[in-house]
Amino acid sequence: MRVLRKIYQFIVDKPLTKNTIIHERYVVVKLIGKGSYGIVYLCNDLQENERRILKQLRPSKRNKSEEVDLFQQEVNILSHLQHRNMPTLYDNFSEEGNYFFVMNHIEGYNLDKVIFTNKEKYSEKDSLLLFSKLLELIENLHSQGIYHLDLRLPNILLHHNEVFLIDFGLARMQSDVRAANKMILQDFYDLGDILLFLLYTTFSTTKKKALPWTEELSITKETTCLLKRLLSIDEPYSNITEICGDLTAALEAID
Numbered sequence: 001m002r003v004l005r006k007i008y009q010f011i012v013d014k015p016l017t018k019n020t021i022i023h024e025r026y027v028v029v030k031l032i033g034k035g036s037y038g039i040v041y042l043c044n045d046l047q048e049n050e051r052r053i054l055k056q057l058r059p060s061k062r063n064k065s066e067e068v069d070l071f072q073q074e075v076n077i078l079s080h081l082q083h084r085n086m087p088t089l090y091d092n093f094s095e096e097g098n099y100f101f102v103m104n105h106i107e108g109y110n111l112d113k114v115i116f117t118n119k120e121k122y123s124e125k126d127s128l129l130l131f132s133k134l135l136e137l138i139e140n141l142h143s144q145g146i147y148h149l150d151l152r153l154p155n156i157l158l159h160h161n162e163v164f165l166i167d168f169g170l171a172r173m174q175s176d177v178r179a180a181n182k183m184i185l186q187d188f189y190d191l192g193d194i195l196l197f198l199l200y201t202t203f204s205t206t207k208k209k210a211l212p213w214t215e216e217l218s219i220t221k222e223t224t225c226l227l228k229r230l231l232s233i234d235e236p237y238s239n240i241t242e243i244c245g246d247l248t249a250a251l252e253a254i255d
């Protein structure tokens with residue numbers, strides 16, 4: 001049954017081909033990626049003569065109301081974003097039963113490629129500086145009651161030392177304080193995870209047995225304290241101001 005579903009999805013979710021015109025306006029330039037529920041293309045907006053990103057709900061999901069709702073939820077969240085380092089929503093429409101939205105094209109490289117393919121090395125200070133740029137974006141989101149909930153290396157783009165945040169497919173708006181608290185902790189945890197990945201870029205070992213990060217990484221006690229609270233090993237942070245305080249202390253400890 002699962003094999004049949006996979007074959008069905010493979011056939012139905014065939015990406016649009018180059019030069020296909022959608023909505024009499026967007027010309028597909030190339031396929032960028034196929035995610036779990038979306039297909040992402042680089043396209044040309046004929047009206048504005050600009051490069052844009054076109055995201056399509058996988059056709060195999062278009063008849064499932066929950067999937068369509070999730071897609072519309074991403075559109076709704078994008079419509080609230082107000083930061084130049086996050087996507088701007090330009091258009092949202094359905095055509096021949098398929099759902100699409102359009103956003104600005106952010107130049108840059110996914111952080112996972114930067115780390116694992118380009119093998120970029122981040123010193124402790126560089127890791128903390130990149131982390132601080134990301135934290136500023138999260139502060140902007142949380143101040144609007146938006147929680148990203150999918151902070152991972154592939155969802156961060158780097159361009160000339162600037163950090164951009166993408167993929168709001170799992171993001172939620174939450175005004176209920178109790179529910180929001182869980183989401184805040186999730187974003188903080190994921191931030192800690194990203195910081196660990198950055199710090200590990202300079203790590204090398206000859207030992208066969210992996211040790212806990214607290215033993216493997218040679219970092220200051222201030223950065224360790226920051227990580228332990230982000231990862232809820234020690235008392236978790238309750239707000240971003242607290243994180244900023246510890247981040248400043250960690251940066252000062254290096255200088």
Ligand SMILES: Nc1ncnc2c1ncn2[C@@H]1O[C@H](COP(=O)(O)OP(=O)(O)OP(=O)(O)O)[C@@H](O)[C@H]1O
Nearest residue numbers: 032033035036038040053087104105106166167169
């Ligand atoms: N605004 C944008 N500007 C530039 N590239 C983008 C933009 N949005 C998405 N991308 C590229 O498309 C890829 C897939 O986008 P996105 O993560 O939003 O799709 P997804 O369907 O949610 O994928 P997944 O299920 O893998 O998370 C991103 O990793 C990124 O490389």
